[in-house]
Amino acid sequence: MKTGGTAILRRTLVRNRRRLGIGTVLVCLHQVAETLVPISIGVIVDRAVATGDVFALAVWLCALALLFLVLTAAWRYGARFIVVAMQNEAHQLRMEVAHRILxxxxxRTxxxxxxxxxxxxxxADRAAWIADITPRAAAALTAAIxxxxxxxxIDVPLGLAVLIGTPVILGLLQLAAPLITRRATDQQAAVARASAMATDLVSGLRPLRGIGAEVSASRRYRAASRDALGATxxxxxxxxxFAGVSMTxxxxxxxxxxxxxxxxxxxGRITIGELITVVGLSQFFIEPLGVLAGLPGFLALARASADRLALVLDAEPLLPAGAGRTLDGSELSLTGVSYRSLNGLDLRVTPGELLGVVAYRPQDAEALAALLSGQVPPDRYDGELTVGGVRLSDADLSHARRTLLVEPHNGDLFxxxxxxxxxxxxxGATASEVHAALSASAAVDVVDAHPEGLDHEVADRGSSxxxxxxxxxALARALVAQSPVMVLHDPTTAVDAVTEHTIAGGIADLRHRTAALNPTSPTVVNRQTTILITSSPALLSVTDRVVVLDDGTVAGEGTHSQLATENANYRQAVLR
Known part of the structure; x- marks a missing residue:
């Protein structure tokens, strides 16, 4: 359901109406009490000070003290209700955006x-300001009225000056609200772009250092940061x-x-007490009128943030809901698939097969891995992708994710x-299953290198x-999942040759040769399907079959040894 920025702000007020209602009544009561203070002082001057009535002075002073007690309590508890509503709404908006992103x-964004x-x-925090803006506006209007x-x-012309002047001032100032909204939207977009670039730079810091691109990356971020600063x-x-003009x-x-x-x-048209009341009200009146004049600016910021929230909350799902069908079997088939650099690709992987895929062009490997990941909506590619005879787009999403697992070469850790x-x-994996996966991925030494073993702390993105x-x-994590179909894209690019040979044998043993996860039955053969998208000769040497991709389609196939002997292009791409 489409929401839009205005709808998000309206929904905020509706779902917090109880707290906001109580808080608004209390802060309005506070403003009424504030308004009565200069009135009470004027009355005291006319009825007690000017007449010399001590008893009346004492009574009115007690009434004034009670008035201060009321306005203090009303503000304290009213503000509490409003702040709780605003913070709860900000939290709820953050959860809604996170739920939508995840x-x-x-x-689709x-x-x-x-x-x-x-x-x-x-x-999310700025959009929640509407829970504070509305009570403030109500309280300021109460004080003005x-x-x-x-x-x-006291005097009709003085009252008319306020009644007429206030809406005229607010109406004129409101003309500037659209400009502030546009500039606030541009500012928040520029800051978000700078934040996105900073996130990318931090996550890719090591590769940047490896290729010596720190200076170029810093220059790009500096430019984005300057744009964000300029917009701010x-x-x-x-x-x-706007604030200066409104206050003036x-x-x-x-x-x-x-x-x-x-x-x-x-x-002589008014008394001294009335003069004191008017002067006091004039001084008090500056604050609520300033609040009313400044609220359009804050409302513009809240509206701009709500519009950006709507970009996420209103975004369509990337993948279709599917027909809820289950995937039965581990056979994978691509028929006439065209996606990115792939051009009419036909590929069939039989159940239990350990298949190697060598792409002469890196973009073909990237496209194939992306397509098999299930993250590509069916309207973005041509052809048919099936697992166990069922279209991947028709399958129940959670079941499809459990059946077909794609581990990218740059998988993140948490x-x-x-x-x-x-x-x-x-x-729910057992200790023996975890140990078998660690052994197959040559990750046992990662555990053994630290006294805490498996309890060794890992920093965000595995930066430690x-x-x-x-x-x-990351490879061990993929192996523990025991997916019927698993795709590994360059899983050994960061390890040495000896470790690469160990991993190649581990993958083959764990998923294809023996039931390594069931040591009591070592002769049972696993019927899991594995696809290795790689140019590593160590990994390709353990495969049952190798398919070669060139120009987005199948250019050859055979065993690794056959292709290495007969195909010069294959030798050039693989043997090293």
């Missing part, structure tokens, strides 16, 4: 990771000018009312322990481990 079906992070944090009524009772200063300038106009109105009251007092990372895809260690732990 939807297994994905989300052009926003990058850093931009999504900005939307789910700062934009109360002051105008009091002034009308541009917005700040507009907001500051409000102050001029208040000063004008007080000046006319002094003139009326000299002419903060936690080695054990929590290895068992992330299958928390070397590139080879991260790759082996």
């Amino acid at each position: 939807d297994p079906r994905g989300v 052009d926003l990058r990771a850093g931009e999504l992070l900005s939307v789910s944090t700062s934009d 109360g002051s105008a009524i009091a002034l009308l009772l 200063l541009h917005t700040a300038k507009s907001s500051a000018v 106009v409000s102050a001029l109105l208040a000063v004008g009312v007080a000046g006319f009251a002094g003139w009326f007092a000299l002419e 903060s936690g322990t080695v054990a929590s990372n290895v068992t992330a895809g299958r928390p 481990l070397s590139g080879g260690q991260r790759q082996r732990v």
Whole structure:
């Protein structure tokens, strides 16, 4: 269901209506009490001080003290209700965005990771400002109306000046709100782009250092940061000018009312107590009028953030819901598939086969891995992709993910322990299954290298481990999952040749040759299907068959030894 920025703000008010209702009533009561303070002082001057009535002075002073008690309590508890509502709404918006981003079906959006992070944090907080803006507006209007009524009772022209001047000022200032909204939207988009670039740079810091691209990357980030700074200063300038003008106009109105009251007092039209009341109300009136004048700016910021939230919350799912069919079997088939650089690809992998795929062009390997990952919607490729005879797009999504697992060559690790990372895809794995996967992926030494063993702490994205260690732990995680069909894309690019041979034999033994996960029955053959997209001769040497891709289609197939002997292009691409 489409929401839009305005709908998000409206929904915020509706689902927090209880807290906001109580909070609004209390802060409005606070403003009424604030309005009564200068009125009470004027009454005390006229009825007690001017007459010399001590008893009346004592009574009115007690009433004034009670008034201060009411306004203090009303503000304290009213503000508490409003702040709780605002913080709860900000949290709920963050959870909604996170849930939408983490939807297994994905989300169709052009926003990058850093931009999504900005939307789910700062934009969620700003959109929740509407829970504070609305009560403030109600309280300020209450104070303005109360002051105008009091002034009308004292002198009609003074009251009319406030009643007429206030909406005129607010109407004129409201003309600047669309400009502030546009500039706030541009600013938040620029900051989000800078955040996205910073996220990319931090995650790719090691490769950047490896190729010596730090200076170029720093230059790009500096440019993006300057753009964000410029947009922020541009917005700040507009907001500051708006606030300055609104406060100045409000102050001029208040000063004008007080000046006319002094003139009326000299002419005898109002008493000294009434003059004190008018002057007090004029001074008090500056604050609520300033709040009313400044609220359009804050509302513009909240609206801009709500519009950015809507970009995520309104985004269509990347993948279709599917027909809910289950995938039975481990046969994989691609028929006439065209996607990115792939051009009418036909490929069939039989159940239990250990298949190697060598792509002469890296983009063909990337396209095949992306397509098999199940993250590509069916409207973005031509042809048919089936697992066990069922179209992947028709399958139940959770079942498809369990059946077909694609481990990219740059798989991420999560903060936690080695054990929590290895068992992330299958928390119920036994100790023997975990050990078998660690052995097959040559990740045992990662565990043995630390006194904590499997409980060794892993930093976010596995930054506390070397590139080879991260790759082996990610591979162990994939092996523990025991998916009927598993695709590994260059799983050994960060390890040495000896370790690569160990991993090749481990994968073949674990998934194809013997039931390594069941030591009591070593003769049982696993019928899991494995596809190795790689140019590693060590990995290709353990495969049953190798398919060669060139120009997006199958250019040859055979065993590794046959192709190495008969195909010069294959030898050039693989043997090293």
